[in-house]
Amino acid sequence: MKILLSRHAGFCFGVRRAVELLEQAISRKDRRIFTLGHIIHNEDFNESLEKRGVRCIGEEEIESLSPETDLVFIRTHGVPRDLVLRLEESGVPFVDATCPNVKKIHDIVKSEEELARESGEEIAFVLLGDPVHPEVLGIVSEAKRYPVTVVNGPEDLITYEETAQKNIRHVFLSQTTHSLSAWEACVAEARRFFPDTTFYDTICGVTGTRQRDAVQIARQSDLMVVVGGKSSSNTQKLVSAAKEFCQTVHIRKAAELPRELLRKEMTVGVTAGASTPDSMIKEVMDTMTENNQEMSFEEMLNESFRTIRTGEEVTGTVTSVFANEIHVDLGIKHTGILPASEVADSEQDLAENFHPGDEITVLVQKFNDAEGTVQVSKKRVDSRANWSKVTEAYESGAVLTGKVTAVIKGGILVTEENQTYFIPASLTGVPKGGSLDPLMGTEVSFKVIEVDPSRKRAVASIREVLKEQRKEIEDAFWAQVAVDQVYTGKVKSITSYGAFVDLGGVDGMVHITELSWKKLKSPAEVVKVGDEITVYVKGIDPETRKISLGYKTEATNPWNLIRDQYQPGDVATVKIVGLTSFGAFAELIPGIDGLIHISQLSNHKVATPADVVKVGDEVQVEVVDINYETRRVSLSMRALMEDEEEEAPAEEAPAEEAKEEAPVEEAPAEEAKEEAPVEEAPAEEAKEEAPVEEAPAEEAKEEAPAEEAPAEEAVKKAPAKRTRKKKEPVEEAPAEEAPAAEEKE
Numbered sequence: 001m002k003i004l005l006s007r008h009a010g011f012c013f014g015v016r017r018a019v020e021l022l023e024q025a026i027s028r029k030d031r032r033i034f035t036l037g038h039i040i041h042n043e044d045f046n047e048s049l050e051k052r053g054v055r056c057i058g059e060e061e062i063e064s065l066s067p068e069t070d071l072v073f074i075r076t077h078g079v080p081r082d083l084v085l086r087l088e089e090s091g092v093p094f095v096d097a098t099c100p101n102v103k104k105i106h107d108i109v110k111s112e113e114e115l116a117r118e119s120g121e122e123i124a125f126v127l128l129g130d131p132v133h134p135e136v137l138g139i140v141s142e143a144k145r146y147p148v149t150v151v152n153g154p155e156d157l158i159t160y161e162e163t164a165q166k167n168i169r170h171v172f173l174s175q176t177t178h179s180l181s182a183w184e185a186c187v188a189e190a191r192r193f194f195p196d197t198t199f200y201d202t203i204c205g206v207t208g209t210r211q212r213d214a215v216q217i218a219r220q221s222d223l224m225v226v227v228g229g230k231s232s233s234n235t236q237k238l239v240s241a242a243k244e245f246c247q248t249v250h251i252r253k254a255a256e257l258p259r260e261l262l263r264k265e266m267t268v269g270v271t272a273g274a275s276t277p278d279s280m281i282k283e284v285m286d287t288m289t290e291n292n293q294e295m296s297f298e299e300m301l302n303e304s305f306r307t308i309r310t311g312e313e314v315t316g317t318v319t320s321v322f323a324n325e326i327h328v329d330l331g332i333k334h335t336g337i338l339p340a341s342e343v344a345d346s347e348q349d350l351a352e353n354f355h356p357g358d359e360i361t362v363l364v365q366k367f368n369d370a371e372g373t374v375q376v377s378k379k380r381v382d383s384r385a386n387w388s389k390v391t392e393a394y395e396s397g398a399v400l401t402g403k404v405t406a407v408i409k410g411g412i413l414v415t416e417e418n419q420t421y422f423i424p425a426s427l428t429g430v431p432k433g434g435s436l437d438p439l440m441g442t443e444v445s446f447k448v449i450e451v452d453p454s455r456k457r458a459v460a461s462i463r464e465v466l467k468e469q470r471k472e473i474e475d476a477f478w479a480q481v482a483v484d485q486v487y488t489g490k491v492k493s494i495t496s497y498g499a500f501v502d503l504g505g506v507d508g509m510v511h512i513t514e515l516s517w518k519k520l521k522s523p524a525e526v527v528k529v530g531d532e533i534t535v536y537v538k539g540i541d542p543e544t545r546k547i548s549l550g551y552k553t554e555a556t557n558p559w560n561l562i563r564d565q566y567q568p569g570d571v572a573t574v575k576i577v578g579l580t581s582f583g584a585f586a587e588l589i590p591g592i593d594g595l596i597h598i599s600q601l602s603n604h605k606v607a608t609p610a611d612v613v614k615v616g617d618e619v620q621v622e623v624v625d626i627n628y629e630t631r632r633v634s635l636s637m638r639a640l641m642e643d644e645e646e647e648a649p650a651e652e653a654p655a656e657e658a659k660e661e662a663p664v665e666e667a668p669a670e671e672a673k674e675e676a677p678v679e680e681a682p683a684e685e686a687k688e689e690a691p692v693e694e695a696p697a698e699e700a701k702e703e704a705p706a707e708e709a710p711a712e713e714a715v716k717k718a719p720a721k722r723t724r725k726k727k728e729p730v731e732e733a734p735a736e737e738a739p740a741a742e743e744k745e
């Protein structure tokens, strides 16, 4: 015969605790011992207690007890509140052996009442259970202000619904030993009928676990033997559950074993109610194994219970979920108690995240033999698992993603799967001195850069990830960038020598000379930070990763625009923009200033240009010459004036004119002096730019032509002589002075 013994047979921790407390009291032999009702639902056990002098009394005998000689025990499933008060008033010492699971239901009733009272809310309790069971009577007695309706199943609930107030909140509870299926059916019905409900699944995990275990064994057995008291509620539920799968017999003791049903070739399953002592199970097993030498009861019992030690990780099954703890069946005699504080670092809604029947791995922390419990921790298991993930991430350089859960002094804390990482402010990617507050609550990607295994602490960096992301973008950019390529980018910053433009993760620089065809004092004359501008690549240096950009284009080149607007001989109205000793500069079109030589300012001799014009004046001029090669424009006011006056003196006093002209011809030396600073301007720019750290190599490149400018000017001065105008001595005009016009450009 094959015998399968349920590993959840025998005393539950509630009963074991009560029995052990009682045994301790008996062994002290200092008082007469009474139990207020039977301490457990097992007739044989209660009989044996009677024989040992422990007497079961009713409430009517309380007042006859003596505070000096007697001791009273309250049974595992509790008593009504008024009985406890009477005991207190009588002065007779008593031991409250009510199971902690039952006490929890009392607490729920009290706290719901308190909450409703404070908020003024109207509520009603519905308790699933046997209306005459002592536990149910005890629970009902805890409700002082609001009604409790006891229903034994969904049928009773439907009857209650006919008279129930629908518009108030209904709080649903269950007797600890009631059937799971009845509870589930009631929950479904209540959800359908009542709009506002709160459910507390207070069915003791022991009951559920035993029922599930009994079903599992019954499925594999030909016969199921359930050992336990006939009045034991949970034993009866085991019988009902097993019956669905195989022939089942309910016996109180070995003597009731139906030997006629036992055959060698069959598989027999054995289970027992929560109030069945081990000795009775042993007796049954011994009887069954008389002729079956394969395994003794002790061996089977030991086999059915696992041995676990403190510090061990064990996978068990959730049996009950309460607001502040979870009960776990670990496959041992002790019930695993998982306090809410040991579930996770952060607060969790236990009822939402855990359900009876869930598999859960916990770390064994502390045994409490008196209560038949063992404290366990899930958080520690997660932490161990997380730590190995942390070290893996550290070694592999993997990028993790977590949520910023706190901004603290010197940095932020990021949590990822129950592991917290510290990220110093300098590694957050926030510029120095910037506020870290905006990061709070955001998801960030980071890398673990330092681990301290002894303290299980990890330091991480967001900056590291940003750096890598930037590099990837840069690499992709450099893989496709080419000279003349056009980009639209944002102006990131402006310096005295140019503007930096973000081309999409990579910056390039537009030198000040590339921003405009006009000479600029500052890049800010053309662009400002934040502007979106279109630029083209002028040059790239893959080694130093510098990019020089161009902004001004041929389309905006004034020397191209002027071609369509003015021809020599045209008359134009221009504005005087500058004066020198040898003439005045006037803007012909934006970006091109022409020179009105001193000799062309008037039809009579002019001592200084300021005698004729001033900056800002608008005057009419004739366009004398546009030299595209040297990029010079000669203008004349005199050409538009009457010639008679000048003709006469011209003839009469050629010598005079020659005399007058002579100094003009000599002017170049003077002008050269005046112009010198202009010519030197690029050098000065170069000087300005040198100290700027960010000045990229391009600048040097950009500056080069500027430094060459003087040579170019020298070349430019010569063509000025080509500015010819009939009858005008302009040709002889200080050609050397003309470059000044160019310089202005």
Ligand code: SF4
Pocket: 012, 013, 014, 015, 076, 077, 099, 100, 101, 102, 176, 177, 204, 205, 206, 207, 234, 274
């Ligand atoms: Fe406590 Fe559950 Fe045992 Fe009842 S069955 S005494 S509630 S542990």
